[in-house]
Amino acid sequence: MRTIDEQGYHFEEWLTPAQIHVDVQQVAKQISTDYQGKEPLFVIVLNGAFVFAADLMRCLEGVRCEQTFIRVSSYWGMSSTGQLEFIVPLQQVVDQRDVVIVEDIVDTGLTIHQLKAYMRAHGASSVRVATMLFKPNKLEYDDAKPDYVGHEISDEFVIGYGLDFDGFVRNLDAIYKVKE
Numbered sequence: 255m256r257t258i259d260e261q262g263y264h265f266e267e268w269l270t271p272a273q274i275h276v277d278v279q280q281v282a283k284q285i286s287t288d289y290q291g292k293e294p295l296f297v298i299v300l301n302g303a304f305v306f307a308a309d310l311m312r313c314l315e316g317v318r319c320e321q322t323f324i325r326v327s328s329y330w331g332m333s334s335t336g337q338l339e340f341i342v343p344l345q346q347v348v349d350q351r352d353v354v355i356v357e358d359i360v361d362t363g364l365t366i367h368q369l370k371a372y373m374r375a376h377g378a379s380s381v382r383v384a385t386m387l388f389k390p391n392k393l394e395y396d397d398a399k400p401d402y403v404g405h406e407i408s409d410e411f412v413i414g415y416g417l418d419f420d421g422f423v424r425n426l427d428a429i430y431k432v433k434e
């Protein structure tokens with residue numbers, strides 16, 4: 255088993271590139287089935303989702319589609335509704351589009367909760383979520399439960415395949431779990 259030491263923490267390989275490929279294909283198959291005859295807009299959430307999205311998009315079959323990228327901050331403002339702050343704003347019109355948000359991981363679901371509300375407010379016909387990883391035990395927003403999941407994980411910190419540790423190690427070809 256491969257291991258990585260990063261910033262004083264020890265990580266062990268959890269999902270190999272081959273296992274990730276199986277997960278990505280399974281997600282792509284579901285999306286390909288569900289979006290036959292539609293022209294979805296994939297909204298890819300930077301930075302983490304770029305690796306998963308690149309693989310996922312190339313595994314889709316028979317789906318005419320577009321991709322666009324956004325980046326949002328973890329600052330949510332002081333209002334009770336919370337204010338979504340775009341660092342890279344949405345370039346595409348989502349009005350009357352079938353939107354699929356692509357994430358690396360859904361944790362508390364706050365990001366997805368906010369993004370879904372934003373897409374709906376801007377007239378999206380439908381909004382679904384595809385994520386490589388999902389931490390169901392951590393979910394705090396019911397509407398953020400992802401529609402397409404590569405792999406579920408309990409409350410453990412993971413890196414690689416787009417997931418970072420303070421900006422680094424996104425480029426690892428496998429997903430590694432921290433070991434205490």
Ligand code: IMP
Pocket residue numbers: 302357358359360361362363364365366410411412413417418419
């Ligand atoms: P949420 O808004 O709480 O669902 O958080 C989602 C974001 O938290 C992801 O896009 C990641 O940037 C980050 N995150 C959550 N868990 C992990 C992890 O285990 N490793 C790396 N990043 C994580």
